[in-house]
Amino acid sequence: MITPVSAIWASNTSKTKLEKTMTQPIKLYRNPKSGHCHRAELMLAFLGLPYEPVDLDMANGAHKADDYLKISPFGLVPAIDDGGYTLADSNAILTYLAHQYASGTHWIPSDPKDAAEVQRWLTIAADNIYSGPCAARLVKVFGTSHDHAAAVTKAHDLFKVMDAHLVDRDWLATNEITIADVAGYSYIAHAPEGGVDLKAYPNIRAWLHRIEGQSGFVRMAKSPIAELA
Numbered sequence: 001m002i003t004p005v006s007a008i009w010a011s012n013t014s015k016t017k018l019e020k021t022m023t024q025p026i027k028l029y030r031n032p033k034s035g036h037c038h039r040a041e042l043m044l045a046f047l048g049l050p051y052e053p054v055d056l057d058m059a060n061g062a063h064k065a066d067d068y069l070k071i072s073p074f075g076l077v078p079a080i081d082d083g084g085y086t087l088a089d090s091n092a093i094l095t096y097l098a099h100q101y102a103s104g105t106h107w108i109p110s111d112p113k114d115a116a117e118v119q120r121w122l123t124i125a126a127d128n129i130y131s132g133p134c135a136a137r138l139v140k141v142f143g144t145s146h147d148h149a150a151a152v153t154k155a156h157d158l159f160k161v162m163d164a165h166l167v168d169r170d171w172l173a174t175n176e177i178t179i180a181d182v183a184g185y186s187y188i189a190h191a192p193e194g195g196v197d198l199k200a201y202p203n204i205r206a207w208l209h210r211i212e213g214q215s216g217f218v219r220m221a222k223s224p225i226a227e228l229a
């Protein structure tokens with residue numbers, strides 16, 4: 001039911017810090033087509049952390065099996081197991097990884113205003129991104145019963161605000177890349193698969209390219225692009 005894939009040891013792994021803290025790769029329970037899972041994988045890759053993707057056979061309910069529910073009580077991917085510490089929820093995973101392996105860096109700022117801005121964008125990822133570009137893609141790629149037209153409208157409402165926000169700045173929360181940018185990337189980069197065109201948003205497209213240019217960046221496999229709504 002659970003298919004472990006061989007561990008990925010990222011090329012930009014910083015040995016000094018990892019040797020102190022890690023004895024085995026972090027297990028990432030995932031579905032390779034899930035943007036929430038890609039969000040977690042991107043963070044692992046950016047931090048250069050060794051990880052072992054474990055692809056769940058979701059078509060056959062592996063994510064609702066008792067052993068997996070102990071790790072992720074709502075039966076959702078992604079989840080991680082870091083040396084016996086298990087954690088579900090993509091944004092919680094980003095927060096944990098940044099505090100555990102990159103504290104004091106640009107990824108997770110401690111200044112109160114910067115930290116609040118990071119949290120604001122994590123909330124936008126869990127709310128507006130989830131109900132907008134993510135939901136639209138769920139309909140087109142996975143055939144779910146979400147209201148596609150409503151999701152597309154929400155996506156454009158969000159993208160208008162984001163594009164204006166990014167007009168004179170490189171990153172969402174601070175003047176350096178943070179976990180907020182990682183949380184935002186996957187579903188926005190793959191919005192066209194849900195029938196949401198990004199052509200009208202040059203600042204968002206430039207921001208996506210900046211993320212793709214970061215050391216360690218890994219791509220999520222593309223799904224066929226839906227007819228544009």
Ligand SMILES: N[C@@H](CCC(=O)N[C@@H](CS)C(=O)NCC(=O)O)C(=O)O
Pocket residue numbers: 031034035036037063075076077078088089090091126
């Ligand atoms: N808040 C969760 C949402 C995760 C989520 O919705 N995962 C989807 C895949 S993208 C899932 O596991 N769906 C299975 C189900 O709904 O049963 C997170 O950020 O990790």
